[in-house]
Amino acid sequence: MRWYRRLYAGPNAALHMDRIREKASAGAWMAGVYYITLSRAEGGLLEIFHNTMLRQPVFEKLQRLDVVGVAEGRSEALRLTETIVRDVYEKTGGFDMEAWFPDEEFQTDRRVRKE
Numbered sequence: 001m002r003w004y005r006r007l008y009a010g011p012n013a014a015l016h017m018d019r020i021r022e023k024a025s026a027g028a029w030m031a032g033v034y035y036i037t038l039s040r041a042e043g044g045l046l047e048i049f050h051n052t053m054l055r056q057p058v059f060e061k062l063q064r065l066d067v068v069g070v071a072e073g074r075s076e077a078l079r080l081t082e083t084i085v086r087d088v089y090e091k092t093g094g095f096d097m098e099a100w101f102p103d104e105e106f107q108t109d110r111r112v113r114k115e
Contacts (some may be wrong), residue, residue, distance in 0.1 A: 001069065002065060002106040002107065002108050003067050003107055004068040004101055004105055005105050006105070007067070007070060008036070008070075008083065008084055009070050009071070009080075010069070010070070010077065010079065012073065012076055013070045016072070020070055023053065023098035027054070028053050029051065029055070032072050032073050033050070033051045033070065033071075034048055034049065034050055034051070034070070034074065035069070035070060035071070036048050036068055036071065036077060037066055037067050038068060045095055046068070046069075046097065047048055048078070048081060049063065066099045067081045069081065069084055087100075089091035
């Protein structure tokens with residue numbers, strides 16, 4: 001699991017980011033916490049998933065784990081995803097997530113259980 005250095009956070013998640021990162025590092029389940037990641041699908045932009053999905057062994061083979069945003073609740077996750085897409089479009093005129101989130105801007109949290 002890799003975290004974007006300038007991680008987007010929904011308003012509720014922002015209040016608890018230290019605790020969320022701590023629990024993510026420990027592999028703990030967190031009620032209502034969603035991750036927004038870069039898409040693994042060709043032509044895809046972003047994907048949203050609940051943190052408990054990391055407990056599924058097949059998930060890490062199917063999902064790209066480059067986290068660009070964290071939200072508390074599905075509604076906040078959808079709004080945050082909209083914000084990210086809008087930011088990328090307004091600043092670049094396109095939807096190239098790979099260019100907007102360059103590889104060198106991610107850091108690995110070696111304590112995260114599902115790396």
